[in-house]
Amino acid sequence: MNAPRTVWLIATREVRQRLRSRLFVGATVILSVLLTTLASLPAVLGVFDPAGPSEGPDDEEVETLRLGVIGELTGTDRAVVEAAVGAVEVVPLSDVEAARAALEATGPERVTAVVVPGERVLTAPSPSLFDLGPAAAGRIGEALALAELLDADPDRVGEVLARPSLPVEQVGEVAPAEAQARLAIAYVGVAFLFAVLIMYASMIINGVIEEKGSRVVELLVATVPVRWLMTGKLLGLGIVGFLQTLTLFTPALLVLVVTAGDRIPAGVGGLGVAIAGWFVVGYALYAVIAAGLGSLVSRPEEAQAVLTPANVLMIGGYLVGFLAINVPTSAFAVAASFVPFSAPYAMLVRQTLADPAWWEVALSALLTLGTAAALTVVAARIYEGGILRTGARVRLSEAWRAG
Amino acid sequence: MLVLDQLERSFGGVVALAGLDLRVAPGELCGFVGPNGAGKTTAMRCAVGVTTPDAGTVTWDGAVIDLERRRRIGYMPEERGLYPRMPVLEQLVYLARLHGLSAAAAAANAAAWIERLGLADRADSAVEELSLGNQQRVQLAAALVHDPALPLLGEPVSGLDPLAVDVMAEVLLERARAGVAVVFSSHQLELVEGLCETVAVVNAGRVVLRGDVRSLQRTGDRRLRVEVAGHAMWWTSLPPGTEVVARRDGEVTVALADGVDPAEVIAVARRAGALLHVRLEQPRLSELFRDAVDQRVGR
Numbered sequence: 005m006n007a008p009r010t011v012w013l014i015a016t017r018e019v020r021q022r023l024r025s026r027l028f029v030g031a032t033v034i035l036s037v038l039l040t041t042l043a044s045l046p047a048v049l050g051v052f053d054p055a056g057p058s059e060g061p062d063d064e065e066v067e068t069l070r071l072g073v074i075g076e077l078t079g080t081d082r083a084v085v086e087a088a089v090g091a092v093e094v095v096p097l098s099d100v101e102a103a104r105a106a107l108e109a110t111g112p113e114r115v116t117a118v119v120v121p122g123e124r125v126l127t128a129p130s131p132s133l134f135d136l137g138p139a140a141a142g143r144i145g146e147a148l149a150l151a152e153l154l155d156a157d158p159d160r161v162g163e164v165l166a167r168p169s170l171p172v173e174q175v176g177e178v179a180p181a182e183a184q185a186r187l188a189i190a191y192v193g194v195a196f197l198f199a200v201l202i203m204y205a206s207m208i209i210n211g212v213i214e215e216k217g218s219r220v221v222e223l224l225v226a227t228v229p230v231r232w233l234m235t236g237k238l239l240g241l242g243i244v245g246f247l248q249t250l251t252l253f254t255p256a257l258l259v260l261v262v263t264a265g266d267r268i269p270a271g272v273g274g275l276g277v278a279i280a281g282w283f284v285v286g287y288a289l290y291a292v293i294a295a296g297l298g299s300l301v302s303r304p305e306e307a308q309a310v311l312t313p314a315n316v317l318m319i320g321g322y323l324v325g326f327l328a329i330n331v332p333t334s335a336f337a338v339a340a341s342f343v344p345f346s347a348p349y350a351m352l353v354r355q356t357l358a359d360p361a362w363w364e365v366a367l368s369a370l371l372t373l374g375t376a377a378a379l380t381v382v383a384a385r386i387y388e389g390g391i392l393r394t395g396a397r398v399r400l401s402e403a404w405r406a407g
Numbered sequence: 408m409l410v411l412d413q414l415e416r417s418f419g420g421v422v423a424l425a426g427l428d429l430r431v432a433p434g435e436l437c438g439f440v441g442p443n444g445a446g447k448t449t450a451m452r453c454a455v456g457v458t459t460p461d462a463g464t465v466t467w468d469g470a471v472i473d474l475e476r477r478r479r480i481g482y483m484p485e486e487r488g489l490y491p492r493m494p495v496l497e498q499l500v501y502l503a504r505l506h507g508l509s510a511a512a513a514a515a516n517a518a519a520w521i522e523r524l525g526l527a528d529r530a531d532s533a534v535e536e537l538s539l540g541n542q543q544r545v546q547l548a549a550a551l552v553h554d555p556a557l558p559l560l561g562e563p564v565s566g567l568d569p570l571a572v573d574v575m576a577e578v579l580l581e582r583a584r585a586g587v588a589v590v591f592s593s594h595q596l597e598l599v600e601g602l603c604e605t606v607a608v609v610n611a612g613r614v615v616l617r618g619d620v621r622s623l624q625r626t627g628d629r630r631l632r633v634e635v636a637g638h639a640m641w642w643t644s645l646p647p648g649t650e651v652v653a654r655r656d657g658e659v660t661v662a663l664a665d666g667v668d669p670a671e672v673i674a675v676a677r678r679a680g681a682l683l684h685v686r687l688e689q690p691r692l693s694e695l696f697r698d699a700v701d702q703r704v705g706r
Contacts, residue, residue, distance in 0.1 A: 010505065017501055021493065219488025223549065226455040226482040227505050229474065392457065 010228055014236025015243065018211065022244045036252050043256035047263035069140060072097045072106050072118035072126075081121060081151045088147035089140050100126070117141040119148065124171045145170040186275070190329045190356040193279045194349050198322040201286050201348075204245045205294040205314055209307045211237055212298030212391075221391050230388040235380075238291045245287060249280075278355045285369050286348035288376040290318060296383030299390035300398045310397065317345045325349025332357035341368050344375035408432050409454065409557060409588050414463035415612075416449055423449040424460065425612035431590055431605075436583040438599035438620075439592040440692075441609030442700055447592045448485050450609065451559050454590075455482045467557065478507045481555025485562050485592070487546050491535035495526060495545055498534060499552045506553035513552075520548040524574060543567050547575060551582075558582060560591035564598060576602050600692035608699045616699040620692060627690040627698065628662040631669050633676045634683040635659075641679030646671045652694065657683075662690070662698070 022028050071085070071092040086092055095115050097103050103118040107128035117140055118126040125148070127141035146169040153161065215221040224233055257276075293314045301310045324346040328337035332353055340350035341360070351368045354360045389406035390398045409431040416424040423446045431437045441447050452458035454465050456477055467476055490498055496517055503513035521530050524544040529537055534545060543566040550560060558579070564572050579602065583589050593599050599606060600620060608616035616623065628650075634657050635641060642651050648664035649672055661672055669687050676682060690698070 013501070013504055020497075021490070024492070214490075218491050219484070219486045220490050222452075222457060222484040222486055222488060223482060223502070224505070226457050226480065226484070227478060227502075 007232055011232050011236040011239060014228070014233060015240035018237055018240025019243050019247075022207075022241075032248050032251055036255055039252060039256040040259055043259040044263060047259075068093050069117075070095055070115040071144070072103050072115040074099060074103060074118060074120045077119065077121055078151070078155070080154050081119075081148055084147045084151040084154070085119075085144055088143045104128075117144055119144065119170075121148070122152065122170075124173050126173050141172045142169070145172045186356050187329070189275050189279075190332075190353050193275070193282075193352050193356065194322065194325045194329065196279065197282060197286060197325075197348060197352065198318065200245060200249060200283060201290050201318055202315070204241060204287060205290050205311060205318065206307070207245075208238065208241055208291055208294040209298035209311055210304060211241060212295055212387075213301060213304055213307060216299065216302050216391055217304075225388075225391065230391065231380075231384045234292075234295050234384055234387050238288075238295060242284070242287050242291065246280075246283075249283070275356055278352055281369070282348040282352045285372050285376075289344060289348070289372055289379070290314060292376055292380045292383040293317070296379075296386040296390075299387040300400065300403055302397075306397055321346040321349050325353055328353045329357065342371060344372040347372045408468060409590070410464075410466045411450060411454060412464045412466070414450060414453055414460045414465070416446075416453065416458065416460045422612055424453070424463075426463070427609065427613055429607055429614055429617070431588045433588050434583055434586045435605055436579055436589045436603050437591075438603035438606040439590050439609065440594070440596060440599055440606060440696060441592075445609040445700070446612040447609055448561060451482075451485070451561055451590070451592065454559055455480055478553075479556040481550040481553065481558035481560070483546060483550035483558075483560040483563055487543070489534045489542070489545060489549065492533050494531050494533055495537070496521060496530040498545070499548055502549050503552045506555075508553050516552050516554065517548075520552050523578075524548055524571065539566055540568050540571065544571055547571075551578065556587055558587065558589045558591070560589075562593055563591050564593055564595055572598070596691075596693040596696055606692065608696055610700040616695060623695055624689040624692070627695045628664055629669070630688045630690050630694065631661045631663055631672055632684075632686045632688065633659050633661065633673065634685075635676050635680045636683055637680040639679035641676050645675060652697070662694075 068091045069089055072095045074097050077085075077094060082092070082094070095106065097106060097115075097118060103115075103126050106113060106115045107118060107126065109115075116127070120126070125141050125145040148170045153165070215224065221233075294311065297310050297314060298307065301307060324340045324343075326349075328334075328340055328350045331337055337350055337354055337358070338360075340346045341354050341364070343350075347368045351360070351365060355365060386400065386403045389403035409429075411427055411429040414424045414427040416422075425446075427446060427450050429439075429450070439447055439451075449458060453460045453463075454472070456465075456472055465472055470476070472480075493501070499517035499520060500510075500513045503516050504510060508516065518530075521527055524547065526541060526544055526548075529541060534542055537545065547560075547563055547567075550558060550563075560579075563575055563579075567575060576598075579589050579591065583604075603620060605618060606616070606620050606623065607614050630652070642654075642659050642661070645651070645661065646667065648667040650662045651659060652662045653660040659676075663669060663672070673682070673685060676685075
């Protein structure tokens with residue numbers, strides 16, 4: 005029997021063994037139900053209803069808002085706007101180009117919205133989840149329509165009432181709803197990636213310890229090369245991970261699409277594929293590390309201690325990715341997206357928020373997979389040296405020499 | 408022909424194999440015995456490729472044991488181990504397929520072995536739910552399920568009840584008669600004596616005694632067992648070439664080197680008192696074993 009068939013045989017055994025565990029299947033189903041329930045909560049509570057509780061001005065104290073104006077803002081206009089969004093600092097701007105520059109600026113020159121009196125309100129893509137720009141622009145539009153009503157000639161009241169808000173217009177390429185959705189995806193994607201990588205690293209180490217602890221491994225290595233054994237195990241657990249992730253999230257996503265499909269902007273779906281892709285790449289990298297380390301110990305209680313180096317790398321990568329969300333176009337984010345241990349997180353963030361070139365994504369994935377392949381050789385040698393030594397924990401150097 | 412040639416292996420300064428040589432011919436049922444720590448397990452591990460020797464080679468029919476050949480070995484590790492949560496039948500099918508059998512052949516063989524070893528009603532139980540003895544039976548089945556061309560069994564009888572031992576003995580003889588070389592290690596020397604044609608005694612990493620069990624018994628020091636009435640310590644003045652190797656319930660066992668006349672010893676005993684019984688025997692395997700491994704005997 006050749007290598008691929010043997011590896012596949014080993015992998016399918018791993019899959020069957022996990023699926024046989026009632027605890028594993030039960031926990032997955034319960035989690036899936038929980039997630040689906042969470043996903044349907046907004047629809048049930050009416051959060052998506054336009055007249056629902058999420059609308060209406062909030063009473064939070066707002067800092068002085070920089071408001072760009074092309075043309076003149078009347079006293080009434082300003083009074084009504086300030087009544088709606090708090091104190092504003094008026095920044096005169098010459099034309100739409102200047103408005104765009106001011107809206108897209110970072111730092112203190114930035115304006116939250118630009119008013120073209122009597123015409124429209126301009127705003128910019130939201131730079132962060134906590135930015136109030138788009139929401140403020142909507143309220144400013146409503147306020148200006150109201151101001152127009154106050155100044156209006158009684159003959160025009162009907163016309164003004166028919167238009168309860170000045171149109172709010174997006175300057176720049178990303179629609180605010182999509183920007184919000186992308187930010188949410190970046191946060192959720194990075195956190196999700198971290199959670200599943202940690203979970204499957206732990207599952208791998210326990211799988212290795214099970215074979216070592218029950219000593220069945222001696223029978224196995226007498227029959228198949230250790231490398232095949234390791235590859236089959238990692239492949240099998242990877243398939244389990246993929247199936248479990250699908251089971252966990254598909255029902256919840258379906259519920260979201262059905263209840264709020266119109267709110268999910270186009271183009272966001274492709275990011276789901278990116279998350280799945282980076283899960284595969286990140287799994288390949290961290291799985292070989294976990295397998296190599298797992299072969300050093302024989303008892304489950306030692307698993308977490310020996311896994312520490314892998315955990316440090318995973319947590320480090322996660323933190324780097326999390327930081328990159330705030331500065332997705334910075335040199336830091338770009339560099340991090342090519343360092344194998346942070347690449348799955350950082351490149352996912354860039355793909356979500358900064359639109360890197362396709363070759364950058366491909367290069368980053370290749371670098372990470374190349375590192376995984378190089379580490380496979382190291383891990384397989386440690387695995388070979390460690391897997392037959394039951395009892396006390398094996399030192400890394402001993403396993404290396406014995407491998 | 409399985410050939411272990413000048414195997415050497417040490418683990419951090421502890422020598423496990425110190426130039427071990429062993430040849431096992433097709434159709435030979437070879438008992439592999441030795442005290443604890445003699446190197447039996449390491450030698451077997453080298454043969455299946457689980458351990459790499461520091462020096463020396465392992466060949467089978469003149470070729471290095473590659474993957475294809477390893478698949479045809481039926482290995483039963485002395486350190487027992489199976490997947491605890493995997494059902495018996497499924498586990499045997501899996502192991503048979505890992506050894507290269509097709510799915511259908513693996514299923515047929517696994518079912519046949521389960522039947523033969525009396526595990527039919529436990530086929531779908533997880534291994535961890537079985538009694539220790541039944542787990543041992545499964546372990547034996549795991550070593551034989553792919554019809555190995557070279558069974559290498561570490562302590563296959565330990566933990567087995569007499570019925571299972573009978574089945575195992577029958578199976579091993581059957582394999583040997585079919586022209587297969589069978590090696591099994593055991594501490595149960597009576598079993599090895601009754602079952603094996605040949606034996607290899609290992610001590611301190613070397614084979615110290617090797618050959619046909621019957622001819623070894625012929626060439627080994629004969630044993631004279633004598634019991635004399637009374638309490639005289641007659642055995643303290645024996646002729647040269649003799650040695651007292653056991654005393655039990657008044658019976659004294661004397662090993663006689665080549666050329667020593669038993670009558671000389673009997674004469675000494677008679678002077679001490681009436682002879683209750685006298686028996687001249689070939690040595691038992693356990694006695695040959697002790698002679699071979701006992702440093703004081705100087706072999």
